[in-house]
Amino acid sequence: DFANKYLGGGALSRGCVQEEIRFMINPELIVGMLFMASMEDNEAIEIVGAERFSQYMGYGSSFRFVGDYLDTKPLDAMGRRKTRIVAIDALDCPTKLQYETSGLLREVNKAFVGFLDQSKHQFDVKPFQDSNSKDNHPSVNSVDCIGVSTGNWGCGAFGGNPEIKSMIQWLAASQV
Numbered sequence: 001d002f003a004n005k006y007l008g009g010g011a012l013s014r015g016c017v018q019e020e021i022r023f024m025i026n027p028e029l030i031v032g033m034l035f036m037a038s039m040e041d042n043e044a045i046e047i048v049g050a051e052r053f054s055q056y057m058g059y060g061s062s063f064r065f066v067g068d069y070l071d072t073k074p075l076d077a078m079g080r081r082k083t084r085i086v087a088i089d090a091l092d093c094p095t096k097l098q099y100e101t102s103g104l105l106r107e108v109n110k111a112f113v114g115f116l117d118q119s120k121h122q123f124d125v126k127p128f129q130d131s132n133s134k135d136n137h138p139s140v141n142s143v144d145c146i147g148v149s150t151g152n153w154g155c156g157a158f159g160g161n162p163e164i165k166s167m168i169q170w171l172a173a174s175q176v
Contacts, residue, residue: 002153005089007045008033016063018151022085025054025069029085041106044114045087049080088114090154090165098164107154107165111172115148148173 003009003019010016011023011030023029029050036045055067073081088110097103150169154160 001045001047001085001087002090002151003158005038005092006033007036007039007087015060017060017156021056021059021063024063024065025052025056026050026085027053039087039089042109042113044110046114046118047085047087048083049076049078050083050085051081052083086114088153090158090160092154093159094154095159098161104164104168107168108172111153111169112175115169115173115176117176148176 001007001019001022003017008023008030009019011020012033016024023033029047032045032047039045051073052069052071054065055069056063057066058064071081073083076082090110091098091103091107094103098107148169152160152162153165153169155162155165
């Protein structure tokens with residue numbers, strides 16, 4: 001969910017582009033708009049288990065509901081869909097700031113915070129184990145690994161440079 005520092009963007013008022021479409025096809029996401037204040041530069045919002053209910057066509061003013069959608073994603077141990085949606089906001093109309101150190105650092109940190117899978121992060125913060133042990137880090141089961149699916153984060157209405165944003169996301173995903 002790449003766009004606005006306010007979760008859901010214009011989902012309840014105006015616009016129907018990337019972020020708003022996600023909130024329309026997963027309407028339970030709208031509830032989060034009641035509880036989440038605007039994101040700070042070092043924050044992301046993770047929503048786990050959202051189910052998709054709608055099929056659609058179009059984008060912006062051509063967006064249209066075209067029918068029900070049966071979400072067949074598997075369920076986790078808690079009965080939630082194995083779906084994670086992460087909201088990270090981009091700099092809005094960054095002009096020169098997107099090329100300056102402060103803007104680049106803000107965007108790399110924002111993407112890093114959003115891409116970091118907190119459920120896997122816990123083994124990294126445990127105290128150091130015996131350095132002679134061969135099992136200093138637990139293995140990660142590839143079935144449980146979560147990928148990152150991104151778009152032109154902050155490059156549409158927000159005016160970001162697609163090449164810069166692509167490199168920022170690549171750097172953050174690689175670091176995570």
